[in-house]
Amino acid sequence: MNNPFSPITINKLRAKNRIIRSATNDHLGNIDATVSDAQIDMYDKLARNEIGTIITGHMSVDPDLDRRADIVQLSIGNDSMISGLSRIPEKIHQYGAIAVAQISHAGSRGLQKIDFNQITTSELEQIAEWFADAAVRAQKAGFDAVEIHAAHWYLLAGILNADLNKRTDVYGGDADSRIKIVTDIVRSIKERCGKSLGIFVKINAHNTLKADNDLDLLIHYASKLRDAGIDLLDVSGMSFTKQPRDASCYFIESAKAVKKAFPDLTVALVGGIYSRETIERTLEAVDMAAMGRTLLTQPDFLVKMRDEDLQKSRCIRCNKCFEIYKTKFERCIFGPVNPKLEETFGTKEPADAE
Numbered sequence: 001m002n003n004p005f006s007p008i009t010i011n012k013l014r015a016k017n018r019i020i021r022s023a024t025n026d027h028l029g030n031i032d033a034t035v036s037d038a039q040i041d042m043y044d045k046l047a048r049n050e051i052g053t054i055i056t057g058h059m060s061v062d063p064d065l066d067r068r069a070d071i072v073q074l075s076i077g078n079d080s081m082i083s084g085l086s087r088i089p090e091k092i093h094q095y096g097a098i099a100v101a102q103i104s105h106a107g108s109r110g111l112q113k114i115d116f117n118q119i120t121t122s123e124l125e126q127i128a129e130w131f132a133d134a135a136v137r138a139q140k141a142g143f144d145a146v147e148i149h150a151a152h153w154y155l156l157a158g159i160l161n162a163d164l165n166k167r168t169d170v171y172g173g174d175a176d177s178r179i180k181i182v183t184d185i186v187r188s189i190k191e192r193c194g195k196s197l198g199i200f201v202k203i204n205a206h207n208t209l210k211a212d213n214d215l216d217l218l219i220h221y222a223s224k225l226r227d228a229g230i231d232l233l234d235v236s237g238m239s240f241t242k243q244p245r246d247a248s249c250y251f252i253e254s255a256k257a258v259k260k261a262f263p264d265l266t267v268a269l270v271g272g273i274y275s276r277e278t279i280e281r282t283l284e285a286v287d288m289a290a291m292g293r294t295l296l297t298q299p300d301f302l303v304k305m306r307d308e309d310l311q312k313s314r315c316i317r318c319n320k321c322f323e324i325y326k327t328k329f330e331r332c333i334f335g336p337v338n339p340k341l342e343e344t345f346g347t348k349e350p351a352d353a354e
């Protein structure tokens with residue numbers, strides 16, 4: 001089955017097609033961590049252009065705004081955020097897409113850094129509880145699912161990494177202990193939100209620094225997450241910005257191995273999917289294809305592929321989207337200047353901005 005337009009059921013959720021908008025920090029949030037009109041416009045563009053499942057940019061679960069990843073990251077760490085956040089699923093649902101809230105803790109990459117190796121067991125338990133609190137808020141706001149961000153370089157990904165995790169308590173020492181915090185979060189969300197809220201987990205294909213010979217570890221983590229009751233595993237990787245520009249489907253072999261080991265688990269791949277061919281190749285291996293940069297520069301890519309036979313995104317994978325929002329006030333090198341970015345970053349020294 002490699003037809004991107006075929007529907008799929010992810011446990012109780014019905015997605016109208018196999019395409020996911022991968023979580024993408026848009027930098028369009030308000031400085032007080034609330035949702036902006038510019039963000040609602042962005043979700044409107046994605047949803048009206050037939051993306052079946054839309055995952056928000058990462059939102060901070062920490063109640064302290066100073067521990068967010070950047071000065072415009074949305075917060076889901078406080079009940080007062082619920083009504084503003086509800087504008088996102090409301091917009092996405094207008095077009096029949098699934099709305100997923102990505103929940104995250106920035107850890108050592110936050111404005112105020114937290115080193116997960118240095119904090120106590122009870123402090124880590126508190127962070128796990130914040131993830132579950134955030135899922136309850138996401139459900140109250142009307143989201144269909146949450147995605148626990150356990151990938152890239154954020155707090156949970158660090159704990160899962162066999163080389164970075166130096167803890168000697170229940171959260172470190174071996175693979176079962178490292179995955180425990182994520183499975184604890186999943187179980188707590190299930191207990192508090194019931195079956196109707198979907199639970200996705202984004203994980204790195206490689207959970208060692210050498211990123212070599214560690215497929216068994218990924219399969220082990222996937223088995224524990226499946227046992228805990230997740231609905232979808234989203235396979236990503238720390239190294240997506242370091243890939244050659246013409247590389248594609250960077251982590252497909254790992255994702256394929258997970259799907260082969262657990263045929264009943266819905267598996268998505270993200271990283272280096274930017275054309276009809278890469279979408280179809282992905283869907284030969286796993287259930288869903290997630291795209292970040294392609295939909296950042298062309299939210300209408302899928303519709304153009306379907307209706308105008310567009311074969312390939314204009315994205316050249318230059319990775320300037322990680323910096324130009326605060327210098328040129330554009331989200332992508334192809335523009336346009338975004339008035340909200342200009343309002344936020346135009347009057348500040350770039351050094352203060354993130």
Ligand SMILES: Cc1cc2nc3c(=O)[nH]c(=O)nc-3n(C[C@H](O)[C@H](O)[C@H](O)COP(=O)(O)O)c2cc1C
Nearest residue numbers: 022023024025057058240271272273291292293321
């Ligand atoms: C500007 C930008 C912001 C991103 N923000 C997030 C994020 O908030 N959460 C996340 O899990 N991944 C984030 N990503 C990573 C994407 O979800 C995706 O994993 C990565 O871009 C690789 O996919 P691609 O090749 O389709 O771009 C971001 C990527 C970009 C380009």
Ligand code: SF4
Nearest residue numbers: 315317318319321332
């Ligand atoms: S800035 Fe570069 S990598 Fe980012 S979306 Fe635009 S073309 Fe793609």
